[in-house]
Amino acid sequence: MKKPIIKSSRLLILLVCLIFLAACSGSTENSKPAEPKTAANSSPAGKIPKAAETAEGMIAQKAGWLMKKHFDEDIEAVKPIDWFKYRNFYDETFKPIMEQEIGHYFEKHKNLTSEEVYNYLVYTLGSGQYERFYKPLTAFTHGFQAPELPTEKTDTVETAETPKQANALILIDASGSMKAEVPGGVKMDLAKAAIQQFAAELTEGTNVSLLVYGHIGTGSDADKAKSCQAIESIFPLAKYEKASFQQATDSFQASGWTPLAGAINKAAELLSAYPSDQYANSVYIVSDGIETCGGDPIAAAKKLQEQSIQAKVHIIGFDVDDPGQKQLKAVAEAGGGEYATVKNKEELETQIIKKWRPSVFEIAGKQGVPAHEYVDKISELTNYKVHLTDLSNYEKSRIANATYFLSNQQLIDDKTKEKVLSIIEKRNRLRNDHFEQIYKMKKQKLEEAKNIIDQKVSDWKDQWEK
Template identity: 30%
Template sequence: MKKYFIYLGLMLVLASCSSEDETLNQAKETSNEVMEENEKNSNQNTENSMIEKLDSIKLVQTKEDMKKQQGGVLLNNISMEEELAVNEEERLQEINEELREQLEDITKQTQDPVQLEKALTYLLGSHHYKQIFENAEEFEPDFEEPYLPYPGKSKAEVKQEPKSGKAIILLDASSSMLLSVDERMKMDVAKEATSRFAEVIGQESDVSLVVYGHKGSESDSDKVVSCEGIEEIYPMDTYDQEVFETSLTTFESKGWTPLAEAIKKAADMSDSFEEAITVYIVSDGVETCDGDPVKEAENFVKKDEERTVNIIGFNVDQDAEEELQNVSAAGNGDYYTANNADDLQKTIEYEWLPSAIDLAWAFTKAPGPWEILDAYNLFDVEHEKIKTTIKNENDRYNHTVNILAEEEMLSSEVISELQDSIEEKYQSRLDILLNTRSKKIEEIDESADKIKERVNEWTEEMRKRRDERGDIW
């Protein structure tokens, strides 16, 4: 009986162990099923995510489409300079492994040619169309703005003009020229106007530029240095635009106003000249170095009755204007008031009427064929950047299609359809580029034509004025 109970106990223990094993096995099977389902769902989500990304990509049809293109994920760190400079074969070698992995994933999810073409843009499209197109669109020809003054001299004034000779420009660079007029520093306006003025009077006279007030500072301790600092920065010579304009960059406004000594220097310079001498002063203030500019102007003209001292008072107060008027009167010259940059320009225009020879050559003030061609060539630098970007992008697409064909990831029919579509888009991009260039060439031509039209109108107006004035030459 005792043995029976022992046997019965063993049977119960075995039964219990068997039940636990079955439970564990069932749990394992359930866990494996859940993992497989999760993995399946994960793969499905990844596939859906990629398809959604491709669906959001728009294949290029217009220039605006190109400018909106986001660019490929495999080229995120490529700058525009790198895209234009680096050989595409080298770039493709660098991303070869990742590219192939992406292609395997994508071709498992879709065999549709349109989706596959979008995938090429998603992976390898250029990021830089917007920048390079805008650079090209913003290009403007750097045609020199022609100087076309409209003077208004009467016949009586013309008779009083001094004979052709030499001109000395005295430019005030004292500290007061650091003040502003029309939201610009007076010195900058005066330099610009002086450059124009020299161009005007340089048509008929040799020119010299003397600057004063540009040494030391406005402090009392620098008064002597400043008042003695009078310098001829453009020696008397025929007018050379480049050299003259360079001379204007060699000084800044700083100190006191030695107007009298500046006139005296002009007189000393004139002693060796036999021609008629005309002094033009551009100043914004009174003498501050204890000199007598009226006396110096009188001394200047005593030596030769054909000498004159003309003054442009630039944005001066009443006291300064009275003094400068007295100086010009003592120098047998004229005084002109210029309250702002516009007045200064008009005053300069008043001083010159072009000769018949000048008018005969006036057409050269407008852009000529070589200048227009230079503008074309400069634009083509930007144009070539777009062309290179289009070509490099197309090379990447064709390389990728070759991989798809070699690895047999797609059927030959799909490959053929994909290749045809890529070639069609490539030609479309080139057509967009050609149209962009044609429009820019038209803009360049229109810009040149507008300048030519203004020059022609000015030339006719000047001829009419010369006829009214009775000029022959």
């Protein structure tokens, strides 16, 4: 009877041992230290590719991994008129993500050289869209064709309608906000220079007038009434005369409020004696903001277009915010004209050529390269360069902001920061100089082709007019 009892006791002891071993095994497994985790999508410094040092290399670079993951391509390459979309998306959505990711990386990778820091930031924040606009820029051709020019006289008599007398009224916003600076200089100074150039190159015989508004008083409530009534014709409607026009543009400075509707009504008053059956009337406005004097500029522009003078209203918005853009665009549409927005000196000059000059260059009879074709080609060429320059400047800004963030968080020292900022500036200048060089070369070829065709037509006209 004892043997079964002994057998059962041994079996029980064996079972207890097995349970104990299993428990120890589980405890040992659970007590293992956790494997270290790396920040999502980050790579060790040794695996970060070296950033390109040539313009061609930077143009061919791939998008930074954070850009590819979080930045919509159409927002990064936004049209100049919609640049607020880029700024708002960057500030509100992308920047917090960027700071968190690079912060994680540099907490784990300290004491990097300035070149290693720059390499990682390009690998993370670089643009991969240069080729999108660079290829059409380098492949750009003018496409101009000379018109067919008969080599023998015919009995056909060509008649042309007598061109109408052109009247160009230029309205310039002299409110206090025009004292602000943009890339290239002070807005008021840039607007004056562009207007002077525009007036000087009007078709011979065009009458021009310059109106200024908001140039009296200050932006204070006490001066509002006085400033809102400040609408003055400082160059009466007449043929352009350089010295007098220059004196007129030098006679005022940016000062007070913005009576845009009142200025348009004043233009209508000045043009009331010039009906559209005899005159080609146009109103050109440079403004940096919305109406601030309680008027309705949309209604004023619509009235100007519907009256017998039928003056078209063209507007350039200079460094305008979203509400301002919406209103100024609506004013131009109500006035049967066109609207464009610019944010720096170069764009201001380009848009004046694009939006304004063609409307007053009315060439009758045989001509070489039509003005609108030339302007369209210049606009296309400029568009490629502007997009490339914007992409380059945006990349520079992203990487510079990241560098300052790392410095503020004491993840890189001051010496490294300054070296990285120097590299950023040099690479940005290298890209932009390269884009500018190609742009100028293409523009020169375009202008040479136009001049050859225009000269050929001019010589043909001379031949048959003898």
